[in-house]
Amino acid sequence: MKRVLTLTMHSAHNYGAVLQAFALQSYLIQRGYKNEIIDYRPDYISNEYKIIQLKQNNIPIHRSIVSSFISLPFRILKSYRFNKFINENLKLTNNTFKTYSQLQESNPKGDVYIVGSDQVWNSDITKGVDPAFFLDFVTFGKKVSYAASFGKEYVKNEEKNLIKKHLEVFDAISIREESGRGILENLGIKKSELVVDPVFLLNKGDYNKISKKPKIDKYLLIYTLENDPLVTPLARKVAEARNLKIVSIGSFINRYKSDYHIRAAGPEEFLGYFMNADYVITNSFHGTAFSIIFNKDFASIKLNNKRGTRIENLLEITDNKNRVVERKEDFGKILDSIPYHFKSIKIEEVVQSSKNFISENI
Known part of the structure; x- marks a missing residue:
């Protein structure tokens, strides 16, 4: 049985992020693969979903503090429900990785590594090009992307060479949006496939x-x-x-x-x-x-x-x-x-x- 490791933004307290991670893992297990999601939780994701947010975009700090505390009971409940779902429904690696260097040092072993789906290649979210989401830590095994997304129509000029270097060694690339294929072609990467978001891999009965x-x-x-x-x-x-x-x-x-x-x-x-x-x-x-x-x-x-x-x-x-x-x-x-x-x-x-x-x- 092949061991497939997936890497995505599974820990974000965002409905789409968590459910697409669940869907891809569920489908892989249904197809007979052994699958775990690499438990990678960088600060740029964890900080986004802290229960108390004292600074919110475009809101004066005093109003932001008041708003945060008024909504605190609901934030606590929502966070509890997300964490409960993740703990009960996602199969994660035993180790949690907070930084790329930790992931690189541990180098979790698998036969195939899949990155995606979600906006894993959006450098605005990942605060620059995060080598983790380009599977740069992998030393042995196939590198595949499934429905990965740049989340935009272009990448910054200063990031193009680095992204190309990472993706040129992939064994197979699939992308979620047509605009992403345009980015790849602009980088000189001609072979990619357009696929649906993982949530479509399951049916209504699975979600029920x-x-x-x-x-x-x-x-x-x-x-x-x-x-x-x-x-x-x-x-x-x-x-x-x-x-x-x-x-x-x-x-x-x-x-x-x-x-x-x-x-x-x-x-x-x-x-x-x-x-x-x-x-x-x-x-x-x-x-x-x-x-x-x-x-x-x-x-x-x-x-x-x-x-x-x-x-x-x-x-x-x-x-x-x-x-x-x-x-x-x-x-x-x-x-x-x-x-x-x-x-x-x-x-x-x-x-x-x-x-x-x-x-x-x-």
Whole structure:
């Protein structure tokens, strides 16, 4: 039995980060591989999810302190739920590594090393090019990326040579977004494959085993990473048309004045709210992904930045481009239900192609 070690941002208290790590590991184990996630927890990830954040972006320090302490009980509960999920559902290496040098010194042994998915090659997140996420510590074994993401459309000129040097020795490279393939080609790396995010490797039944069903029923779910003025009027229009309550998952403040605001959901609760929703409004990549996996009617609010390209790519390959909302004039077109019985064949094709990449390169 091959021992496959994966490296990703599994410890981030972010729904997409944790669930994609769970999905890739679950799929590998289902396929008969022995898999552990390398427990790499650099400070730039750990510090981002500290329970007490005394300094928040664009907020005066005194307001940030007050906000942090008012929301403290919810932060504690959410952190507990994430840690519990990670401890109970992810198989990690026995050793935890806080720095690249620790990882390099230990050099955990495997037959195949997979980096991805998530924005593991986004130097804005990793505070420069982190050699760990380019598997530079590996001295023996295959190096493979699965659905790795740069999280942007270009890399800094001063980083290009280093990134190219790291990736030239990979045995197989797959990328999550078309924009990432463009970056690779610009670096002179011509051979790469476009694959789906790991969350698509599992089916609804797999997620049903770990989800927690909410006590609320007949509702529209809002999940956004960035506030958008279109969300509230759109939610009210859809909810009124379908006679639904409005539920939102997110930060401490109920920005959309929803009927129910969920402040401390863990990954299991997050899945439950998506799985049981009658309609979803989101501008999140993984919010869009789970809407598609669970065959939900949804609206994808277009982000006003380049991060939105990964959502656009996802909607393109799953034949859901018509679910994008950019202005109020778009509201009418997303009231119709999605004919998933027609779209399922295309979705299954791209998922199977991604599964083929894994089987052919491990």
